[in-house]
Amino acid sequence: MLEKAFYGSRSYYAWILFLLIVIGAGAGCYAYQLVDGLRITGMGRDISWGLYIAQLTFLVGVAASAVMVVIPYYLHNYKAFGKITVLGEFLAVSAVTMCGLFVIVDLGTPARAFNLILYPTPNSILFWDMIVLNMYLVLNIVIAWNVLSAERKSTPPPGWVKPLIYLSIPWAVSIHTVTAFLYAGLPGRHLWLTAILAVRFLGSAFAAGPSLLILLCLLVRKVSKFDPGREAIQSLAKIVTYALIASIFFVGLEFFTAYYSQVPGHIHSLEYLYFGLEGHAKLVPWMRISALLAIVALVFLVNPATRRNEKTLAVAAALTFISLWIEKGLGLVLAGFIPNPFEHITEYSPTAPELMITFAIYAIGLLILTVLYKVAISVKEEAA
Amino acid sequence: MMKSRRSFLKISGACLLGLGVKPVLNAFAQAERMEIAPNPNALRAGRWALVVDITKCRDDCTDCINACNRAHNIPDLGRTKEEVKWIWNESYEHAFPGVEHEFVEERVKHQPFMVLCNHCDNPPCVRVCPVQATWKREDGIVMMDFHRCIGCRCCMAACPYGSRSFNWTDPRPYIPEGRMNPDFPTRTKGVVEKCNFCVERLAKGLQPACVESCSSGVLTFGDLDDPNSEVRKVLGERYSIQRKPELGTRPRVYYIL
Ligand code: SF4
Ligand code: SF4
Numbered sequence: 243m244l245e246k247a248f249y250g251s252r253s254y255y256a257w258i259l260f261l262l263i264v265i266g267a268g269a270g271c272y273a274y275q276l277v278d279g280l281r282i283t284g285m286g287r288d289i290s291w292g293l294y295i296a297q298l299t300f301l302v303g304v305a306a307s308a309v310m311v312v313i314p315y316y317l318h319n320y321k322a323f324g325k326i327t328v329l330g331e332f333l334a335v336s337a338v339t340m341c342g343l344f345v346i347v348d349l350g351t352p353a354r355a356f357n358l359i360l361y362p363t364p365n366s367i368l369f370w371d372m373i374v375l376n377m378y379l380v381l382n383i384v385i386a387w388n389v390l391s392a393e394r395k396s397t398p399p400p401g402w403v404k405p406l407i408y409l410s411i412p413w414a415v416s417i418h419t420v421t422a423f424l425y426a427g428l429p430g431r432h433l434w435l436t437a438i439l440a441v442r443f444l445g446s447a448f449a450a451g452p453s454l455l456i457l458l459c460l461l462v463r464k465v466s467k468f469d470p471g472r473e474a475i476q477s478l479a480k481i482v483t484y485a486l487i488a489s490i491f492f493v494g495l496e497f498f499t500a501y502y503s504q505v506p507g508h509i510h511s512l513e514y515l516y517f518g519l520e521g522h523a524k525l526v527p528w529m530r531i532s533a534l535l536a537i538v539a540l541v542f543l544v545n546p547a548t549r550r551n552e553k554t555l556a557v558a559a560a561l562t563f564i565s566l567w568i569e570k571g572l573g574l575v576l577a578g579f580i581p582n583p584f585e586h587i588t589e590y591s592p593t594a595p596e597l598m599i600t601f602a603i604y605a606i607g608l609l610i611l612t613v614l615y616k617v618a619i620s621v622k623e624e625a626a
Numbered sequence: 627m628m629k630s631r632r633s634f635l636k637i638s639g640a641c642l643l644g645l646g647v648k649p650v651l652n653a654f655a656q657a658e659r660m661e662i663a664p665n666p667n668a669l670r671a672g673r674w675a676l677v678v679d680i681t682k683c684r685d686d687c688t689d690c691i692n693a694c695n696r697a698h699n700i701p702d703l704g705r706t707k708e709e710v711k712w713i714w715n716e717s718y719e720h721a722f723p724g725v726e727h728e729f730v731e732e733r734v735k736h737q738p739f740m741v742l743c744n745h746c747d748n749p750p751c752v753r754v755c756p757v758q759a760t761w762k763r764e765d766g767i768v769m770m771d772f773h774r775c776i777g778c779r780c781c782m783a784a785c786p787y788g789s790r791s792f793n794w795t796d797p798r799p800y801i802p803e804g805r806m807n808p809d810f811p812t813r814t815k816g817v818v819e820k821c822n823f824c825v826e827r828l829a830k831g832l833q834p835a836c837v838e839s840c841s842s843g844v845l846t847f848g849d850l851d852d853p854n855s856e857v858r859k860v861l862g863e864r865y866s867i868q869r870k871p872e873l874g875t876r877p878r879v880y881y882i883l
Contacts (some may be wrong), residue, residue: 350777
């Protein structure tokens with residue numbers, strides 16, 4: 243089936259070429275990082291995880307959100323999602339691949355990455371994160387590929403795929419839970435030391451991932467003869483609505499605990515994020531924009547008229563995605579380090595090479611997504 | 627078993643690489659010697675601890691810091707963002723956030739506090755390390771394996787005391803001229819490091835470099851498990867505090883104010 247990725251329109255090739263150029267530029271920057279070390283990034287002694295790990299955190303959510311189409315279709319036999327489950331699973335494949343790449347580029351000594359396998363360490367969360375992410379990647383590739391191949395031959399998928407699909411449901415939850423545990427169990431990092439971090443992650447993931455899927459569905463309909471179907475898109479919209487409400491509510495809970503208890507450690511990071519701490523306020527505009535976008539998106543989503551209108555729905559989906567990217571792909575990881583264990587404040591900005599490497603990994607993700615979607619859509623166009 | 631594997635390695639290594647393998651053989655030979663005859667003068671303990679009597683500390687003295695920097699080839703990068711430090715000074719309010727209050731004794735308020743890895747009894751840095759590059763020895767010293775660390779920096783996120791440094795770049799060019807200690811390894815870029823309670827000196831029967839360098843008797847190093855040890859005596863006589871005890875890491879550096 244993969245051969246279908248090689249036949250496309252002029253704009254398809256132009257898009258691929260553009261991605262390859264971005265990837266090439268990022269590879270150059272990564273070579274520079276390999277030679278000079280991670281000092282080429284904006285990270286430092288106080289903020290020792292930056293943009294890379296923040297992207298990992300955000301994208302794990304995008305990957306996990308595939309269950310939001312898998313559950314209704316396979317557990318509740320919700321037919322409308324039949325057309326898009328493969329799209330959801332392929333989105334997960336692309337997102338998990340990016341997660342893996344972000345871990346690799348963040349390693350100080352990537353040549354030793356195999357130590358992760360040579361010295362298995364069950365008490366380390368990163369060890370488990372590696373296991374669950376890789377397994378999830380394999381699950382989604384195997385499932386989506388087999389289901390799609392079957393669809394092409396107009397036969398039902400082989401029987402052994404079913405149990406894998408059921409396994410992939412708790413597995414999706416596990417990848418985001420384990421990623422939350424990277425943070426949620428650390429002493430002395432007040433912003434992260436919260437028992438609701440895993441559910442907060444899931445809440446925002448189930449809003450951000452399906453938002454992206456809505457946008458992708460609308461795009462697919464535009465550029466191909468395959469129509470994911472209005473009903474499927476509308477159902478995704480409802481999922482985004484509820485998940486976004488949950489996500490906003492969870493952030494509200496953090497505010498309550500911090501500000502009602504008045505425990506300084508719990509207040510500091512939130513204060514840094516939303517109001518500025520001792521004159522340091524680099525992330526404040528971002529976080530306020532994020533909050534504003536979430537509220538505007540919610541208004542669009544809750545209101546049936548604007549949710550049903552696909553134009554305003556697209557706007558709401560985009561706003562949701564951007565808002566949650568800022569919240570999780572930027573604020574949450576960075577502010578965990580602010581203030582530092584000595585209550586000194588160091589701020590962080592990514593450097594140009596760091597940004598370029600980040601863009602390149604996103605470009606790799608988009609390339610994988612484009613190729614996989616091309617295959618899926620070609621199959622579906624034929625079948626239709 | 628170990629012995630036969632080692633000789634196997636020796637033979638096969640020699641066969642494969644010929645003369646190029648000489649340093650490897652030497653390393654094996656050394657390891658063997660160590661096992662057979664450990665230094666009889668090595669200092670041993672059930673649980674090492676350090677007591678810092680800040681009342682004896684002279685304000686502008688940095689002897690302990692300099693001794694440590696020299697003993698461990700600590701680079702001087704001149705950029706605070708990427709600093710590597712094993713021991714350094716913090717003010718009371720920053721070393722003990724949450725404990726300070728506005729009416730604290732003037733002397734304490736302006737006193738520099740030396741801070742370092744606490745060699746926690748229940749160390750979160752060890753818990754999170756995915757490759758066991760950070761581990762705790764029998765005698766409570768929390769160790770770093772510079773050759774195994776993959777540089778994921780989980781331990782830096784986990785240490786609530788900011789005790790760990792990462793080599794954001796190759797540290798070797800930044801070791802000040804004429805200060806190189808050939809007996810201690812230099813590090814490479816991409817690995818984490820921190821205070822090791824001078825295990826290399828303990829093995830030779832020497833006190834940690836900081837303790838030895840301090841002429842004012844600020845630092846007492848010894849075995850918590852030994853009721854007659856110097857540290858137990860000081861801790862039994864004077865009131866001491868630890869950094870962030872509420873986190874349950876059980877730090878093994880005690881401060882007497
Ligand atoms: S002070 Fe930090 S680095 Fe040292 S043992 Fe405790 S947690 Fe680990
Ligand atoms: S940076 Fe090194 S020592 Fe620290 S957790 Fe990662 S592998 Fe372990």
